[in-house]
Amino acid sequence: MFKKILIANRGEIAVRIIRACKELNIPTVAIHSDVDKDAMHVRLAEESICIGSHKPQNSYLNIAAIMTAVDVTGADAVHPGYGFLSENYHFAEIVNKSNIKFIGPSAEIMKKMGNKIEAKRIAKKFGLPVIEGSDGNINSLEEAKKICSSIGYPILIKASAGGGGKGMKLVKNENELNDSLSLTKLEAKTYFGNDEIYIEKFFEKPRHIEVQILSDKTTTIHLGERDCTVQRKHQKLIEESPSPVLNESTRQDLLNKTIEMVSKLNYEGAGTVEYIYNNGKFFFLEMNTRIQVEHPVSEIIAGIDIVKEQIKIASTGKTALKQSDINFRGHVIECRINAEDPSKNFQPSPGTIDVCHLPAGFRTRVDGAIFQGCKITPHYDSLICKLICQGRNRTEAIQRLQRSLDEFVLEGITTTIELHKKILSHKKFINSDFDVNWLANESFY
Incomplete structure (x- = not known):
């Protein structure tokens, strides 16, 4: 060790x-x-x-x-x-x-999977379904027009090295194509130092589903899937497991194909394979070669400390876990509490936390680094803590989250707590009737 x-x-x-x-x-x-x-x-x-x-x-x-x-x-x-x-x-x-x-994994694997064009090639090679689009970097307007004509509009232009919603443009018709190509290349170069871009078919109302894995060079296991469809500005706000929209057949197909791909990578450590889920079908989106913000969801439902497992795998080169060791229990939902003002397009809200009381109770967890008197600076990400609750089923998990959100007291800054309360009580959330664009299209304020 x-x-x-x-x-x-x-x-x-x-x-x-x-x-x-x-x-x-x-x-x-x-x-x-x-x-x-x-x-x-x-x-x-x-x-x-x-x-x-x-x-x-x-x-x-x-x-x-x-x-x-x-x-x-x-x-x-x-x-x-x-x-x-x-x-x-x-x-x-x-x-x-x-x-x-x-x-973490080797630098070589990080390089491969960090380049979205290369990652897509690898996923396709190892049997995962991928979104229709270009096979590689787009080098000309004519090439882009040909691809878009083949797959049909709307399409997304994406930066190969992109992430976090940056380096991505929606194109609804050919008239928008030229300017969008130029802007995406410029943004990609500015943010990521790499102006490679590619094209994918745009899905109007997809869900975002991902699989948590732990792997050494001989064994790969999954800790179930997470549904991360509730997003703002292309960034996750609420995550849950299991996904409320997958049937067991689709779930097992997703998990098995993910394990098969990661096994062939000779991957070492914790990782997450992300998918777009649309009309009953899933498509590879990207692989994150690190711990995820939302890892507690999988930890709680599977009963495994992912961070400890990362350290053990890095130290010994292997995991002591087998898939048969993993027993999934109940339903888990996480709310990301951000220092932002949702009524002002999620404008950051730096300041000093004057009063801080965090919720507690049965199957209630808060991961954070905040305390009374701590300063939330404008220099870094606005996430200040995460509230994670487990229930015997989804209804109980929602009820526990609602009770816990009511217990939160954070004075001195504006947060997303009130928005979370509105989301959790909304009929569409309760019925799992939403997609990744829901928050942008729904009027909460």
């Missing part, structure tokens, strides 16, 4: 990793920017080190500073969490070449 793990992240995921390490008796190092010096992850870790200013490129994205922190503290492993450098294969390469263990 590792002697010391440096956590190359901040916020709630850094706290989550520190807690897992404490239970494994592994000391941790927290890195932080100057504005995070009093943050919870800094307080909980055995050691902490400031690596730069508040700007992410000067701190949490600063590979040189992070590697210096590794050297100074004597850490023998790095956990990247999610976001920041978690899917940066250059970072993984540098860590591993320094004889430090990167807790």
Whole structure:
């Protein structure tokens, strides 16, 4: 087992990793920017080190500073969490070449699956259904026109290195195509340093369903699927498991095909394969080669600590788990609590939390890094905590979430708590009658 793990992240995921390490008796190092010096992850870790200013490129994205922190503290492993450098294969390469263990898959696999064009090729090769569209990078307007004519409008133009809703344009007809191609290439180059783009058929009312996996080089298991259809600005807001719209036959087909693909990758660690689900059929979307924000949903329903398993697999090269060890129980739903104002198009709401009371109770979990007096800065992602509730069935899980949301007291900032209350009591949510565009089209304010 590792002697010391440096956590190359901040916020709630850094706290989550520190807690897992404490239970494994592994000391941790927290890195932080100057504005995070009093943050919870800094307080909980055995050691902490400031690596730069508040700007992410000067701190949490600063590979040189992070590697210096590794050297100074004597850490023998790095956990990247999610976001920041978690899917940066250059970072993984540098860590591993320094004889430090990167807790995640190999840099080679990260590179392959991080490029959406290459990932789509791999998924298709290994038997997963993919969305109709281009097989590779679009090099000309004429090529784009030919593909769009073949699959029909509307279509999506996507950045090969994209994510988080950036580098993506909806095109409804040929008149919009030329400008959209240029804009997407420019956005892709600006955000991701890679102007490769590709085209896919656009589905009007799909759902977003993903499969959580754990894998070593010989064994791959799944921890069920998560339905992440409730989204704002192409980013998830509510996640649940099992999906309320899958029948058992479709579910098993999805899980089996996912395991088959990941097994052929020689993947190591935790990962998530994401799908678009449309009219009873699922299509490969992308693979995330890291821990997900919504991992607690799978942890609770499957009874497995995913972060601990990541660390164990990275340390020993194998998992002790078998699929037969996994027993799914009940229904689990997670609400992401963001410091945002939903009535103002989810405008960030930085500030100081003057009063902080978190809900508790039977089968109720809060993952966060907030406390009374803590400062929510405008420099990083607006997620401040996650509320996860389990019920014997979906109805009970919703009721438990509603009770827990009523218990929340966060004063000093605006959050998405009231929006979550509205969503959970909405007839469409209760009946599972929604798609990824629901929040954008429904009037909640």
